[in-house]
Amino acid sequence: MKIYSYKGLSVRIMLRDEHCPPHAHVKAGAWSARFKFSFWHNNVELWDVIPLSRRPPAAVLEGLRQSLKQPVHLLRARGIWWRKIGTVCLENQLWDWQSNEVVVVKGIVSTTNMIGSAHYESETNKTRLSLIGMHEVVEIEL
Structure with a gap:
């Protein structure tokens, strides 16, 4: 499903056989790229370009990344992902109360709880996170 266009390139969320993490696709004739986005922060990251040998100029990729970061486009991407894919891809990850972030490599400490469910x-x-063993819900304003 199309999110928006950038300089003639269509930025889309694919709806068939999609998987975590949340990401958008850009397909040009000679290459395709994926950009990761999140439901707990507003960053967007270039995930990959295929084939690497036909990678477009860095300015094109950065322009695509910056355009997806725009609040209107990120809001639309999240909305499509949530409605069609049905997950924010945060379940069973650790939330650190002290740093207010999802932690990946950090061990379990007194400030972390496992995310049981997440809804956008x-x-x-x-985004609302229900943490295992906690009655409080974490609410993240994006």
């Missing part, structure tokens, strides 16, 4: 509210652009 496109109307308010918020």
Whole structure:
């Protein structure tokens, strides 16, 4: 499903056989790229370009990344992903209360809890995390 166009390139969320992490696709004739986005922060990251030998200029990739970071495009990407894919890809990861972030390599300490479930509210652009063993819900305003 199309999110938007950037300089004639269509930025899309694929709806068939999609997988975590949340990401958008750009397909040009000679190459394709994927950009990761999140439901707990507003960063966008270039994930990969295939084939690497036909990689477009860095300015094109950075322009695509910056355009996806725009609030209107990121909101649309998240909304499509949530409605069609049905996950924010945060379940069973660790949330650190002290740093207010998902931690990957860090060990379990007193400030971390496992994320049991996560839901995105496109109307308010918020993600809600239910943590295992905690009654409080973490609300992330994006």
